[in-house]
Amino acid sequence: MKDEFAFISNISPEKTHQSSLLKGIGDDAAVYRGSSQFDEVVCVDTMVEGIHFRKDTLTPLQIGKKGLAVNVSDLAAMGAIPLFYLVSVAVSPSWNEQELREIYAGMEDLAKEYQMDLIGGDTVSTGDALVLTVTVIGRVEQGCARYRHTAQVGDTVFVTGTVGGSAAGLELLLQQGLNGDFTGEEQSLLLAHQEPMPHVVAGRLLANYSARISLNDISDGLASEANELAEASGVQLMIESDKIPFHPAIAQIPHQKQLEYALFGGEDFALIGTVPSEQSDSLAKMFSEKGLFFKEIGSVLEGPVGVFLKDEHQQRKLEKQGYNHFQKRG
Amino acid sequence: MKDEFAFISNISPEKTHQSSLLKGIGDDAAVYRGSSQFDEVVCVDTMVEGIHFRKDTLTPLQIGKKGLAVNVSDLAAMGAIPLFYLVSVAVSPSWNEQELREIYAGMEDLAKEYQMDLIGGDTVSTGDALVLTVTVIGRVEQGCARYRHTAQVGDTVFVTGTVGGSAAGLELLLQQGLNGDFTGEEQSLLLAHQEPMPHVVAGRLLANYSARISLNDISDGLASEANELAEASGVQLMIESDKIPFHPAIAQIPHQKQLEYALFGGEDFALIGTVPSEQSDSLAKMFSEKGLFFKEIGSVLEGPVGVFLKDEHQQRKLEKQGYNHFQKRG
Numbered sequence: 238m239k240d241e242f243a244f245i246s247n248i249s250p251e252k253t254h255q256s257s258l259l260k261g262i263g264d265d266a267a268v269y270r271g272s273s274q275f276d277e278v279v280c281v282d283t284m285v286e287g288i289h290f291r292k293d294t295l296t297p298l299q300i301g302k303k304g305l306a307v308n309v310s311d312l313a314a315m316g317a318i319p320l321f322y323l324v325s326v327a328v329s330p331s332w333n334e335q336e337l338r339e340i341y342a343g344m345e346d347l348a349k350e351y352q353m354d355l356i357g358g359d360t361v362s363t364g365d366a367l368v369l370t371v372t373v374i375g376r377v378e379q380g381c382a383r384y385r386h387t388a389q390v391g392d393t394v395f396v397t398g399t400v401g402g403s404a405a406g407l408e409l410l411l412q413q414g415l416n417g418d419f420t421g422e423e424q425s426l427l428l429a430h431q432e433p434m435p436h437v438v439a440g441r442l443l444a445n446y447s448a449r450i451s452l453n454d455i456s457d458g459l460a461s462e463a464n465e466l467a468e469a470s471g472v473q474l475m476i477e478s479d480k481i482p483f484h485p486a487i488a489q490i491p492h493q494k495q496l497e498y499a500l501f502g503g504e505d506f507a508l509i510g511t512v513p514s515e516q517s518d519s520l521a522k523m524f525s526e527k528g529l530f531f532k533e534i535g536s537v538l539e540g541p542v543g544v545f546l547k548d549e550h551q552q553r554k555l556e557k558q559g560y561n562h563f564q565k566r567g
Numbered sequence: 568m569k570d571e572f573a574f575i576s577n578i579s580p581e582k583t584h585q586s587s588l589l590k591g592i593g594d595d596a597a598v599y600r601g602s603s604q605f606d607e608v609v610c611v612d613t614m615v616e617g618i619h620f621r622k623d624t625l626t627p628l629q630i631g632k633k634g635l636a637v638n639v640s641d642l643a644a645m646g647a648i649p650l651f652y653l654v655s656v657a658v659s660p661s662w663n664e665q666e667l668r669e670i671y672a673g674m675e676d677l678a679k680e681y682q683m684d685l686i687g688g689d690t691v692s693t694g695d696a697l698v699l700t701v702t703v704i705g706r707v708e709q710g711c712a713r714y715r716h717t718a719q720v721g722d723t724v725f726v727t728g729t730v731g732g733s734a735a736g737l738e739l740l741l742q743q744g745l746n747g748d749f750t751g752e753e754q755s756l757l758l759a760h761q762e763p764m765p766h767v768v769a770g771r772l773l774a775n776y777s778a779r780i781s782l783n784d785i786s787d788g789l790a791s792e793a794n795e796l797a798e799a800s801g802v803q804l805m806i807e808s809d810k811i812p813f814h815p816a817i818a819q820i821p822h823q824k825q826l827e828y829a830l831f832g833g834e835d836f837a838l839i840g841t842v843p844s845e846q847s848d849s850l851a852k853m854f855s856e857k858g859l860f861f862k863e864i865g866s867v868l869e870g871p872v873g874v875f876l877k878d879e880h881q882q883r884k885l886e887k888q889g890y891n892h893f894q895k896r897g
Contacts, residue, residue, distance in 0.1 A: 266608050266609065266610035266641045266642060266644070266645045266647070266705075267608070267609050267610065268606050268607065268608050268645065268707075268712045269606065269607050269609075270603075270606055270607070270709070271601050271602045271603055271604070271605045271606060271607050271706065271709075272601045272602075272603050273600075273601055273602050273603040273604075274601070274603075275601045276598050276599065276600055276601060277598065277599050277600070277601050277607070277704075278596050278597070278598050279596065279597050279599075279609075279651075279653065279686070279687065279702070279704065280596035280597065280653070280687055281653045281654075281655050281687060281688055281689055281700070281702055282655070282689050283655045283657055283689045283691045283700065284691075285657050285691050285692065285693045287693075287694055288691060288692055288693065289691070311596045312596060314596065315596045315598065317596070321609075323609065323610070323611045323702065324611075325611050325612070325613045325700045327613055327615050327657075327696075327698045356609070357609065357610055357611060358611055359611055359612050359613045359700075361613045361614075361615050361618060361619070362615065362618055363615045363617075363618065363695070363696050363698060364617055364695050364696050365693070365694050365695025365696060366657075366693050366694050366695060368657045368693060368698045368700075370611070370613065370655045370689075370698075370700040372609070372611050372653065372702040374607075374609065375596075376601065377598075379600070379601075382598045
């Protein structure tokens, strides 16, 4: 299928990430063939040193990988096929050429997984923090893009992966830095933060599944993303506390801490969505047959718009609290 | 024609540049319909405070306008129709919300000219300089995109606008700041730097003109951009010094200074291209009929790859010297 989407540009990807590296050149346009069978999907996301990462939480390779992954995760949440990416880096003097090459190499690592081509970009200087902006372009069969606004009362709420791992990993990194002495379990949490994988295959399955499905990725924590779904659809989501699939490496920590990581952490990159409850089982079966994770965590109810968390004793409203990378979480 | 390119996104442009302003939210994807009749053209460009602009050279409105214009100029150089744009801003504490709104308003001003839609973006914080990254998406009839690599010996070299005005304007701004006491002529130079207009209409004419045409925009000065054409095509460009159309407001300054502005300044946003010499007259006529500027400035010759500047006494090689906004030019 990829071959249909021929890249025709007048610049070579090499040019962008080698010759123009550190030189401030690269204001080129890239050209690729259009297709009436598909809708185009595009998104852009920026990671800033000191805000989204630090040198003691991600290696340059991981910065690149994650910079692209954040965007590919947005494509996955629409059900799109990732195709191309463009990279703009504003580089400060505290970064050397080798580190910058590694950032690009990290993006290339992830791009290979999806046969994505680097088709353009820009490299400029800045005084202070490194700013990495990635634009990704993908496609989805016409009319098959998945949105947040299509959830309805009676739907089942599901996620396509475990949650809480990334925030737990970040906490370890902030305590001990990149070169801490970590157990195997802890290392799996570190990787959940440093090298999260977007759920592209799950997104593609959901785009092509013949049911009304609403979808979002969990990049800012379950509470925030569930609220986006609820607000966009004008419904209430009830999440059952004991159904949330926590990352296995945080299985033994206190439940309150698990919840904090999963609800108000972020960057787990799993997808959260809703499907009419009568079709949830067959969707779960399809995921299982493909060896993919699928877990029901709640349902869509009538009532005031918002998200509620229910356990055996009580239920409480989950606010749309975002992900503060390097600030204390409440 | 625009109506064919329906924008289908799940986010509203308002959301991106109002609610999410200064909040660090906005990692959404946008969706628009594909078309097999067209090639897609995409480019990204970044402007950094202190490198590409300063608060004493551009107003916030002009920063926005120019941030989009730089990119639209890249589309123009491919012959593309501008359609969509996405904006990522990393904002430092020295910028307030009102200024940020004006940056977006400046982009919107220019976008209106071309009926472009803002379809996504990201707003994040940074510690130091403001970093504005704009991604633009356009389309050109299948196979009609113009490139740099198609110039051939025997071609005529042309430009679609006057040059040198932007660099002269920048010099005035660096001497006197935004609130200097400027003559009418000087103000026209300031505007050439602050609010350059991309040559979209010229690019569209050139894309649809039935001749082999190579094309580039003059964003980094005539010397640099002519060299890009020469290198990409593997030819030699001979530019005649007395044919270069200088901005009228620098008509009276010494020739050496005119040349310095035009050759090694930048951001004039005119297009430079080549066309087989036997078709140059009819192309010039077509431009004239449309009320558009067109000027032959030289020819493509056999010989070593590069760009040469010829006057009545001598010829000299023009190196690919870039545009250093706030550094002394040699």
